[in-house]
Amino acid sequence: MRNITVIGTGYVGLVTGTCFADLGNRVVCLDIDEAKINLLNSGGLPIYEPGLEEVVRRNVKAKRLSFTTSYVEGLKNSEFVFIAVGTPEGVDGEADLRYVRMAARSLAEVMEHPLIIVNKSTVPVGTGDWVADIVNKYKKVDVEFAVVSNPEFLREGSAISDFLSPDRVVLGSLSQEAAEKVAQLYLSLRTPIVITDLRTAEMIKYASNAFLANRISFINEIANICEALGADVKEVAVGMGYDKRIGHHFLDAGVGYGGSCFPKDVKALTHMAAIHGRHPQLLRSIMEINRHQRRLVIQKLRTLLGSLQDKTIGLLGLAFKPNTDDIRESPAVEIAHLLMNEGAFVKGYDPVAMGVATRVTPEIELAEDPYDLAKGSDAVVVITDWNEFKHLDMVRLKTLMKQPVMVDGRNIYEPQAMKAAGFTYRGMGRGYNR
Ligand SMILES: NC(=O)c1ccc[n+]([C@@H]2O[C@H](COP(=O)([O-])OP(=O)(O)OC[C@H]3O[C@@H](n4cnc5c(N)ncnc54)[C@H](O)[C@@H]3O)[C@@H](O)[C@H]2O)c1
Numbered sequence: 001m002r003n004i005t006v007i008g009t010g011y012v013g014l015v016t017g018t019c020f021a022d023l024g025n026r027v028v029c030l031d032i033d034e035a036k037i038n039l040l041n042s043g044g045l046p047i048y049e050p051g052l053e054e055v056v057r058r059n060v061k062a063k064r065l066s067f068t069t070s071y072v073e074g075l076k077n078s079e080f081v082f083i084a085v086g087t088p089e090g091v092d093g094e095a096d097l098r099y100v101r102m103a104a105r106s107l108a109e110v111m112e113h114p115l116i117i118v119n120k121s122t123v124p125v126g127t128g129d130w131v132a133d134i135v136n137k138y139k140k141v142d143v144e145f146a147v148v149s150n151p152e153f154l155r156e157g158s159a160i161s162d163f164l165s166p167d168r169v170v171l172g173s174l175s176q177e178a179a180e181k182v183a184q185l186y187l188s189l190r191t192p193i194v195i196t197d198l199r200t201a202e203m204i205k206y207a208s209n210a211f212l213a214n215r216i217s218f219i220n221e222i223a224n225i226c227e228a229l230g231a232d233v234k235e236v237a238v239g240m241g242y243d244k245r246i247g248h249h250f251l252d253a254g255v256g257y258g259g260s261c262f263p264k265d266v267k268a269l270t271h272m273a274a275i276h277g278r279h280p281q282l283l284r285s286i287m288e289i290n291r292h293q294r295r296l297v298i299q300k301l302r303t304l305l306g307s308l309q310d311k312t313i314g315l316l317g318l319a320f321k322p323n324t325d326d327i328r329e330s331p332a333v334e335i336a337h338l339l340m341n342e343g344a345f346v347k348g349y350d351p352v353a354m355g356v357a358t359r360v361t362p363e364i365e366l367a368e369d370p371y372d373l374a375k376g377s378d379a380v381v382v383i384t385d386w387n388e389f390k391h392l393d394m395v396r397l398k399t400l401m402k403q404p405v406m407v408d409g410r411n412i413y414e415p416q417a418m419k420a421a422g423f424t425y426r427g428m429g430r431g432y433n434r
Contacts, residue, residue, distance in 0.1 A: 172201020
């Protein structure tokens with residue numbers, strides 16, 4: 001059993017802390033957001049993540065997991081401090097590191113015994129070096145510490161199993177001893193552990209996310225060519241994916257990637273490259289194609305409906321992907337704004353992201369369920385491929401709509417079946433059925 005502190009109790013921090021507690025460690029999750037900590041201390045959960053509530057409850061009950069806003073209390077017995085604060089997009093596409101700086105300074109000021117500081121936030125290459133500088137500058141007691149980079153690869157929606165069964169754990173440090181101590185925390189997961197230097201570990205995270213975003217933009221580019229030439233991208237992806245060198249993952253054409261990671265991470269990597277005099281053309285194309293996919297939805301609607309002014313468009317799904325309530329950088333948000341700019345009324349429905357949507361995008365009128373969304377709509381656009389959308393009663397949906405127009409931004413329906421149900425249907429890159 002180890003004593004671990006996790007700074008930042010968001011999607012990554014809460015899952016990390018909870019899972020480390022479940023592995024038998026004593027964990028304190030620390031956040032400056034009092035409302036979040038109060039909610040956790042009263043048994044609530046600030047985010048939706050399948051299975052998380054039960055694991056949190058079990059570990060709180062076993063007294064292995066606790067929550068605080070106090071750095072003094074949080075670091076009292078700590079041997080490992082994980083930094084898992086947000087690193088959102090800055091004004092120029094760079095990662096905004098103010099929360100990492102604040103966390104490093106706050107922990108340095110209360111540090112009274114040797115610590116291993118583990119950076120789990122996604123941070124630009126070189127950040128680990130200056131985190132050490134900040135800690136040296138602000139520490140009040142002369143104690144030893146080491147900085148280890150341990151980027152996180154979990155996916156919202158399957159975060160617990162991703163954390164507990166990762167494809168690999170990446171650790172980077174200038175101290176082999178510190179990296180090996182952090183490796184011990186993961187040993188029971190029986191997963192490959194890559195130990196390297198700080199900068200290389202930081203780059204592995206960015207390169208991985210950029211590669212996955214690249215696959216999505218690649219298949220979207222192929223989808224657009226399919227559409228022009230009459231081929232079906234869904235079947236193209238299946239045919240490609242059987243090639244072991246390619247694989248099936250991340251080859252779903254649609255309205256593009258969103259969320260709190262890919263958009264900002266591809267941008268931040270591009271920024272890093274550019275300010276060091278490199279020309280990241282591929283990264284720029286990934287972002288351009290992704291942006292284009294969202295605009296394509298508007299073009300499709302315009303082709304089908306004519307002017308969008310006064311039209312009512314229903315967005316089926318608001319979260320950036322299924323099984324999460326996260327709508328950060330969700331295609332739904334940008335598509336809604338593009339539609340509103342053309343004078344359309346936008347309604348939305350999502351199985352779990354409605355609460356978040358009310359706060360973040362109050363301009364989208366929320367519907368009670370997919371049928372309520374369809375009521376009076378001139379078109380429905382599928383934004384998120386939630387399972388519950390895959391088997392809707394299409395006859396009922398159609399009779400409720402003003403016009404039976406469906407733009408399937410995730411290709412979850414079959415064009416022939418939709419046509420047979422009486423819809424004017426457009427998928428993304430579906431060849432003859434475009
Ligand atoms: N969300 C994901 O799926 C995911 C996956 C892998 C990596 N990451 C990376 O992990 C990091 C965290 O992402 P997230 O989605 O969990 O963010 P989040 O916004 O959900 O949570 C961040 C938390 O940090 C807290 N915080 C900010 N400054 C603080 C400080 N000085 N002291 C204590 N707490 C502070 C905030 O109040 C917030 O609760 C980011 O760098 C992100 O890129 C995220």
